[in-house]
Amino acid sequence: MQQDVIKQFLNTRKENEETLFAHPSYQLEQELLHWIKQANEEKAKEVLSKINNLEKARLSHYPLRSLKNSLICSCTLFTRATIKAGVTPEYAFDLSDIYIREIEKRDDPMLLQELEYEMVTTFIKAIRDYQTDPYQNEIVDKAVHYIHDHILQPIQLQEIADAANVSANYLSTLFRKIVGFPLIEYINRKKIEESKYFLEHTNSSLLDIAILFAFCNQSYYTALFRKYNGITPKQYKQLRNIG
Structure with a gap:
């Protein structure tokens, strides 16, 4: 099993080098998560658009499956950022479960892309709700x-x-x-x-x-x-x- 993984890793590296593919920068990813934790929806979506304008990694031999896998990765990152911003893990994971199920239901690439931006809105709303103390008690x-x-x-x-x-x-x-x-x-x-x-x-x-x-x-x-x-x-x- 380990040898198979190593072989796949080397093949993927070779393929990426041949196609000049590069993953989105770690800095961009961290910038996106920073703005989510700050509950700044406008900035977060701006960075997400920058990332989405880059070529996505191939996470499956099937384009639709690859896109879904990418969105599930995004959902996981958004969930962690939300927890770090103060939302309880239970609530954040509930949101994550809902969105992962929704990702699996959708088969239209455009609707899936829209869902990623919707996730940003929803997770940031959760952060704002938890940071707000409306009753002062x-x-x-x-x-x-x-x-x-x-x-x-x-x-x-x-x-x-x-x-x-x-x-x-x-x-x-x-x-x-x-x-x-x-x-x-x-x-x-x-x-x-x-x-x-x-x-x-x-x-x-x-x-x-x-x-x-x-x-x-x-x-x-x-x-x-x-x-x-x-x-x-x-x-x-x-x-x-x-x-």
Whole structure:
């Protein structure tokens, strides 16, 4: 096995030399990751465009597979940069899992290229969300971060309180006082808001989305979506000409 890897390495080196291919500079890659960690979307996309204007490495004998592999590498780098910027690993890895699955679903090279820029936007948004302290209260912020980290799971008041090191009753009262509405409503609002990505960018059924976000059933998901948006998930998709 080791001999095979060495042979492939030497063949690849020879092929790259013959075709005058050079990988994008490490400096450009580090510059891209720097701007992601700084949550500077404009600069990050500017550097990404510079990288994409260069010839991509051949990571497979099949062009589409090679492009997908390249995007998975990008997703991995973006995930690490996001974690270094302060986002919890669990949340960053959840985003990574979602995007890698989406990469595998797409077969149009143009849509795949667009997805790479979308990843930059999403990971930077996650960084901004974690760097923002909208409520100016440590306990509430701990609760909010816990909810964000576990948004795809059933979330109970007691486990959030444990994460914030306070009693459930105290957290419930404090959260409502500072945020303006009950904690359970915040959880539902956040789940509904996050579910819009899957309505906009995937072919997932409403049932699959309801299950993904740990709603008890599709009807409850639809009812909550209508409550907070004034329209059903199906109408939301239609308004955006999706699916």
